[in-house]
Amino acid sequence: MSTGGLITTAATPPVTTPSDPAREAAERELSKPIYHQNDPSLLDRALREFFEWLDDLFDSASGAAPGGTFGLLAILALVVLAAVALWWRLGAPRRTATSAATLFDDGIRSAADHRTAAEAHAAAGRWTEAVQERMRAVVRSLEERTLLDPRPGRTADEAAAEASVSLPDHAEALRTAARTFDDVTYGGRTADADTYARLRALDTTLTRTKPLLTGPTG
Structure with a gap:
């Protein structure tokens, strides 16, 4: 009887769980928040992943660059220096033409008032403001001499183009002055003492210049 019992026990198949339900049960268990707190x-x-990608990129670039890592750093330094030099040379990007606001942004003042303000800014080393006020003095002076019609909303470029009709010998200087005004006012440039001195000299010269009243073709 004992032998029969052993045979019966050995012949009984073990209890097993199908693989798919077992895997699903394990996944459900591992998906619980308690296992993912950290x-x-x-x-x-x-x-x-980003820093791993950046590290791989740096390793590849340093391997291809002459001198390895040191060579790559030298190239990057040269690129940065070139960008800084270009920015310093050209200044901030200019605004579009729609950003060129009017020349006069406040109430009506005489040319003498603008000259006084320009000299005060220059004495304080505020060259950008000095250039702006001196250009306004130039245009206001031309209006006071009736070489330009007083017109609200006029830009520096428009004033230079219109004034060139009666002052053809100074057309280029007027255009340069208008570009300078736009650069320091809207283009992010910074004026200096030499810039102001040139505009001041133009203002003085124009006040002593006899206009061509009939125009350049008269």
Whole structure:
């Protein structure tokens, strides 16, 4: 009887769980929040992948650059220096033409008032403001001499073009003065003492110049 019992026990198949339900049960268990409290956040994972990509890129570039890592750093330094030099030379990007606001942005003042304000700015070393006020003095003086019709909304470029009709010998200087005004007012440039001195000299010269009243073709 004992032998029969052993045979019966050995012949009984073991209890097994199908693989798919077991895997699904394990996945459900592991998906519980308690197992993921210390997982990195989505941002942490993204940053980690980005820095890994950047590290691989740097390694590849340093391997291809002459001199390895040192050579790559030297190239990057030259690129940065070139960009800074270009920015310093050209200044900030100019605004579009629609940004060229009117020459006069306040109440009506005489040319003498604008000259006084320009000299005060120059004495204080505020060359950008000095250039702006001196250009306004130039245009206001031309209006006072009836070489330009007083017109609200006129820009520096328009004033230079209109004044060139009666002052053809100074047309280029007037255009340069208008560009200078636009550069320091809307283009992010910074004026200096030499810029102001040239505009001041133009203002003085124009006040002593006899206009061509009939125009350049008269």
